Amino acid sequence: MLVKIGVKDLQAGMYVVDTGLSWLEHPYLFNQEGEVRSQGMARDILAAGYTEVFIDDERGDFARTRGGSGGMPQESLAEMLARGPAVRSLPAVPLAEELAVAKAVYEDCLHIAHDLLREVEAGGRVDIDASQHMVDDVISSAVRNADALLALCKLRRHDAYTFSHGVNVSVLAVAFGTSLGLGAVGLRELGLAGLFHDLGKTGIPDAILNKPGRLSAREFEQVKAHPRLGRELLDGQGLAESVLRGVAEHHEKWGGNGYPQGLAGEAVHPWGRIIGVADVFDALTSRRVYKEGVLPTRALGVLYSMRERDYPPGLVERFIKFMGPYPVGSFVRLTGGEHAFVRGSNPARPLFPELLVAFDAAMRPTPWRVVPAVSDVKGPSAIVQALDPAEYGIDPLQYLGEAGR
Ligand SMILES: [Fe+2]
CATH class of the missing domain: 2.30.30 (SH3 type barrels.)
Structure with missing residues (x-):
């Protein structure tokens, strides 16, 4: 299974996995797939500024000599799924019926997200009213049958990542939020934070966003500012503080290894944690110009390997149970x-x-x-x-x- 570890703990013989997570959003993640040939290579990776890496504990020399997981018993995804109570109830409306409605809602969402981005890029203001209406439609559909919108997110067209990603994170966060028992106010805040979470990327020059290869330290600093820039763009427009914190803290991590503030544990706002999980899941499963999307089963495996290191105990497990290893549309x-x-x-x-x-x-x-x-x-x-x-x-x-x- 996949395990996320610190580069300082990387040893010769460990097998590094390319998860497909973008270096742009995960600047400290070493992603070059293959076995680490020597301890010197591990030191070079650390010296290059990477701090985290995903390894497959069943591959490579290290696994062969240590018997996988470093000899530590680990609960598999399948075992976790079979344990404990269900996290969501049966839908109120059949899928085929809700799909017809959800298709129109999803199309509207894409239009609103598209206009939102263009407006902000042109120096205009965010249309809060339109965004709230959009999120309210998402909540209504998710309450009737969350599988309809989730299937549309998963199967959407592939050429519009920049604004469909905001919509998808909003949908994922709202749908997951319903399973956490959140009320209308919380769901609305989550939906808005999801829609706006990467708005700050409009402040990053295209030359950086499209740069092939590794960024300079200064360019990294600009990328890492996008959650803060997003908050600044939204400030003073009557949005709840928790929406702004959801945006500003979506790259903060439970273990304190996130950015831009390096907050840890309970200091990270709950909306920031939920948006963070939804963001990683959608980024992994999305088909992009430069990469295939990974199947949801594998994306959930990647998230599972991040539990308790990047997200609080229980959150990733709940998300995985909510999505299921085979989401509707698989x-x-x-x-x-x-x-x-x-x-x-x-x-x-x-x-x-x-x-x-x-x-x-x-x-x-x-x-x-x-x-x-x-x-x-x-x-x-x-x-x-x-x-x-x-x-x-x-x-x-x-x-x-x-x-x-
Ligand atoms: Fe982001």
């Missing part, structure tokens, strides 16, 4: 060889969601068959692997919207 292969879409989450048993079987083992279309989300017995319909539907030229939304009508 395309999966079953033990019997058939291929299916995940059509409904299963809060009680996240590993066994409701499925819509649509292809046989050779990817030939078959008559649709629904596998209800009740079984916890490994049978012909258990999931063995999550797949990228884009690789097969398939749009899950088409199937999820039509089936069940």
Whole structure:
């Protein structure tokens, strides 16, 4: 499994993993995949200014000689998912019904986020009213059936990251917030903080944002200022202090290793912590010009490896339980060889969601068959692997919207 460690603890033989997290947002993260050949190489990485790294404790010489996890027993994601109570209740409205509404809400969100960014780039003010209406629509949809908007975030088009990322983080934070039992005021604050969280990036020169390779120390300082710049852009417009703190503290970390203030533990505002988790999840799963998105199962593995180091105890676990390893819209292969879409989450048993079987083992279309989300017995319909539907030229939304009508 993946483990996030300090570069000072990196040893020869450990296997470094490229998580796909952007160096721009995670300037201290060493991301070059492969085995660390010598202790000198580990020292060079530290000397270059990196402080953190993800390793795979089941790969590399170090794992072979130490038996993985440095001999320490670690709870796997699957074990964690099987433990404890469910974190969300069954949706009030069926997915196919809410998808029709959520598509219009999501399109509106993209327009509002697009206009917001353009306005701020042109030196104008943030349209708070439009943003609040947007967030209220997101909250209403998430309360009816969170899976609809979450599926749209996951399957959105790939050419509009800068403003779709704000929308997605807003949706993820609101939907997750409903599972944390937050009321309308808290959800609204979270939704706004999510939408605005990277607004401060408009103050970073394009030459830095688009620079290939490593930034200079001075350029890093400019990138690290974006949460503070975002807060300054929003100040004095009647927004609650907690919205501003959610924006200003979305890169702060539980262990104090974040930026720009280096806050630690409870000093990081709860909205900052939640936006931070949603930000990393969306950044990982997004398809970008320069990288493929990673599948949600792997993104959740990366987040899991950051628990308690970057986020408070229990928060990442709750998020993973909320999303489930196979979020609605996932395309999966079953033990019997058939291929299916995940059509409904299963809060009680996240590993066994409701499925819509649509292809046989050779990817030939078959008559649709629904596998209800009740079984916890490994049978012909258990999931063995999550797949990228884009690789097969398939749009899950088409199937999820039509089936069940
Ligand atoms: Fe950011």
